[in-house]
Amino acid sequence: MGSYDIAIIGAGLAGSSAAAALAQRxxxxxxxxxxxxPQHRVCGEFLSPEAQHSLRALGLYATVAALHPAPMRHATLVSARGTRLHVDLPDAAWGISRYDLDLALAQGAVQAGATLLQGATVTDMAIAPTHATITYRMPQGTHTLHARTAIIAAGRNPHAVLRPRLPDPQAGHRPQYVGVKAHYTGVRMPAHVELYLFEGGYTGVGRVASSAGEVVNVSLLATRAAFQRAGADPLAMLQATAAWNPALAERLAGGTLLADTLVAVAQVDTGRPGVAWDQVARLGDAATMIPPLCGDGMAMALRSAELCVPLADGFLRGTLTREQWQAGYTQAWRRSFARALWVGRRLQSLLATPYLSDVLLHTGAQLPPLARLFVHATRSREVAVAGGS
Ligand SMILES: Cc1cc2nc3c(=O)[nH]c(=O)nc-3n(C[C@H](O)[C@H](O)[C@H](O)COP(=O)(O)OP(=O)(O)OC[C@H]3O[C@@H](n4cnc5c(N)ncnc54)[C@H](O)[C@@H]3O)c2cc1C
Structure with a gap:
């Protein structure tokens, strides 16, 4: 195959947006x-307000706005015992089906001039001082591609691409989660995102725009123990969470699950140490994953592309060395995400425990400034936080 300035591995939010912005340059x-x-993905499809800044910076705002996202202005958390916390969002968040969003961003990259290779699994990457050699497998066989440099945006399990694999001695000791998502019709839903907590996880509900019309996203993240308790089946898990949180059952009453949208993933590791650079820059979930209940993973993916693209551009122009690119990106990554990751991970474990989640939501409802502080602290970018109650 041909020779490129840069190879980007993974056409999720991080990879496609970086590809579009670099091709635009x-x-x-x-x-x-x-x-x-396009394909359905396990995701709450809640694009937090700060993502819109990154989309503007990456030249992709109009591409996403054209999908007519469903606006959401409030977040409501409901404990298994029925305690509610209602928080206003700092600005309107967007609900958009990943089926459409990922396709639109990949098409945006192609329109900007990038070459998209689909059905191509990268199996190896060799980085030399002057070039990168990427090996990928397609149904027809194995191919090699050369580029001056590369970026990894391969999502939650980037290890498959990197050689040598980074040591992560704690990997086997961290809890692994199961994720499930489906779209529903017939659910009456205000312009909120709602999080229904249960022992070992949460289920999120929110309106999303999709090419099939406006639907409601129902997605959950649960410990393996909760998944086993529900019968170790994605559909049974969705039904069980409604039984474990009666307010969720009420919300979903009368709704119809669209069977072709049901998807599940296992081995979701929300505690992986952050690695913004290993041989090359890592974007989005490839660097690390923020607990999904923060609703900030997609914004982080876009923000990491926003941070990395100007430095990659400088490297390709010859105005920055690889070491300057690495140092600049690593610092910016830490400044943007370290706090949100720390707070998000602690919130996730507190909210997964029925008693503690109840206490936390009750306290937040009594002390709105505290609730706002928590929302603010889980954001990857400085944004003004509006009132809560
Ligand atoms: C249950 C759940 C709910 C969530 N809800 C939300 C939410 O509501 N809001 C939010 O902001 N975030 C949410 N997230 C997180 C969000 O989905 C991710 O943070 C986001 O998708 C990260 O984008 P990314 O581009 O880094 O990775 P991805 O979107 O995972 O994209 C990576 C891409 O790389 C490709 N790839 C992987 N390996 C290879 C390879 N070897 N060769 C070629 N391609 C490869 C994959 O196929 C994929 O398309 C949720 C996650 C879960 C699990």
Whole structure:
């Protein structure tokens, strides 16, 4: 295959947006994706307000706004015992189906001039001082591609691409979660995102715009123990969480699950140490994953692309060395995300415990400034936080 300035591995939010922004700057970009788009993904599809700043910076705001996202202005958390905390969002968040969003961003990259290779699984990457050699597998066989440099945006399990694999001695000791998502019709839903807590996880509910019309996203993250308790089946898990949190059952009453939208993932590791650079820059979940209940993973993916693109551009122009790119990106990554990751991980474990979640929501409802502080602290970018109650 041809030769490129930069190869980007993974056409999720981080990879496609970085590919679009670098192609807009005139670079020859190869965007390599193992799936064929579009496809449904396990995600709450809640695009937090700060993501809109990144979309503007990456030249992709109009592309996403054209999907007519469903606006959401409030977040409501409901404990298994029925305690509610209602928080106003700092600005309107967007609900958009990943089926459409990922496709739109990948198409945005192609329109900007990137080459998209779909159904191409990267199996190896060798980084030399002057070039990167990427090996990928397609149904027809194995191919090699050369680029001056590369970026990893391969999502939650980036290890498959990197050699040598980074040591992570705690990997086997951290809890692993199961994620499930489905779209529903017939659910009456205000312009809120709602999080229903249960022992070992939460289920999120929110309106999303999709090419199939406006639907309601129901997605959950649960410990393996909770998944086993529910019968170790994605559909049974969705039904069980409604039984474990009666307010959720009430919300979903009369709704119909769209069977072709039901997807599940296992081995979700929300505690992986953050690694913004290992041989090359890592964007989005490839660097690390924020607990999904913060609703900030997609914004982080876009923000990491926003941080990395100007430095990658400087490197390709010859105005920055690889070491300067690495130092600049690593520092900016830490400044933007370290606090949100720390707070988000602690919140996730507190909210997964029925008694503690109840106390926390009750306290937040009594002390709105405290609730606002927590929301603020889980954001990857400085934004003004409006009132809560
Ligand atoms: C249950 C759950 C609910 C969530 N809810 C929300 C939410 O409401 N709001 C929010 O902001 N975030 C949410 N998230 C997190 C969010 O989905 C991720 O943070 C986001 O998708 C990260 O984007 P990314 O581009 O880094 O990775 P991804 O979107 O995972 O994209 C990575 C891409 O790389 C490709 N790839 C992987 N390996 C290879 C390879 N070897 N070769 C080629 N391609 C490869 C994959 O196919 C994929 O397309 C949720 C996550 C879960 C699990």
């Amino acid at each position: 005139g670079w020859r970009v190869a965007l390599i994706e193992r799936r064929t788009l």
